[in-house]
Amino acid sequence: MVSIKYCRRSLVQVVKYLLGCDGSVLIDSTANNTAEKDAIPNNPSLHGFEVIDAAKSVVEAQCPETVSCADILAFAARDSITLTGNVTYQVPAGRRDGTVSNASEVIPNIPAPTFNSTQLINSFQAKNLTAEEMVILSGAHTVGVSHCSSFLNRIYNFSNTSQVDPTMSPAYAKLLQALCPSNSTRFTPITTGLDVISPGVLDNKYYVGLTNSLSLLTSDHALLTDANLSAAVSRFATHQSAWESKFTKAMVRMGEIQVLTGTEGQIRLNCRVVNNASTTAAAAAATGFGSVVGSSHYTAGGVATI
Secondary structure: OOOHHHHHHHHHHHHHHHOOOOOHHHHEEEEOOOOOOOOOOOOOOOOOOHHHHHHHHHHHHHHHOOOOHHHHHHHHHHHHHHHHHHHOOOOOOOOOEEOOOOOOOOOOOOOOOOOOOHHHHHHHOOOOOOOHHHHHHHHHOOOOOHHHHHHHHHEEEEEOOOOOOOOOOHHHHHHHHHHHOOOOOOOOEEEEEEEOOOOOOOHHHHHHHOOOOOOOOOOHHHHHHHHHHHHHHHHHHHHHHHHHHHHHHHHHHHHOOOOOOOOOOOOOOOOEOOOOOHHHHHHHOOOOOOOOOOEEEEEEEEEEEO
């Protein structure tokens, strides 16, 4: 089981992990390669890798060479949602782990906190996710934190006519200015909750905050700048159960992005390191790699109900 402390700090990060569902973000950098986890958008914002390591160790002891690191990430996302919001759902299993992790692939594939609505829609559409699913998954910002550097553009030198983004609550902006120095960098060890109303709880208060000028990131406020996106925000702000139902479905959909199945990839024995040739062969020959959690599992052709 994933710890509640990890869940409260890291659900947004688990969502980032899942944007390419082969577990490649877990691989450590080497002398010859900078891995995804050390790319600018991920370092130092991603953490909790030791939780995945611990889960993998337990699983390997019980079911050697069977459950991938990619599957463990999907299970961690589900457990995070359950522990922070008392919402659960079934997770298809049988993903395989990737063998390549390059920092250069991160920025083109992860939405930036400064994205506008068009950029956000295009980014999610590139992963076969709809604009509504983008709004739904943005609700993961109800849990987690942000470094100052991700929103400095909204509270200092916003424009020639305004020091602060005028769409942000003035009181909220002053609170953030008191917290974050204007020279903060991504390594400045100061964070604040992405959801100021109910940080650490998976609920619809993120959307309530948006409708009350309490958005933190440019990309959060961007959901209000498009009529269709804004209408979705308003619906979810007043109907938590509707958002929860759609959120779990969208998480399953996102968990299908770029999945490796069958004999593709490998079952990494250590989530931080790609298997060598001998361990890869052993893992590929192991039985039951498409283990079932819930009612479905992945096959080479996609998701099969059993």
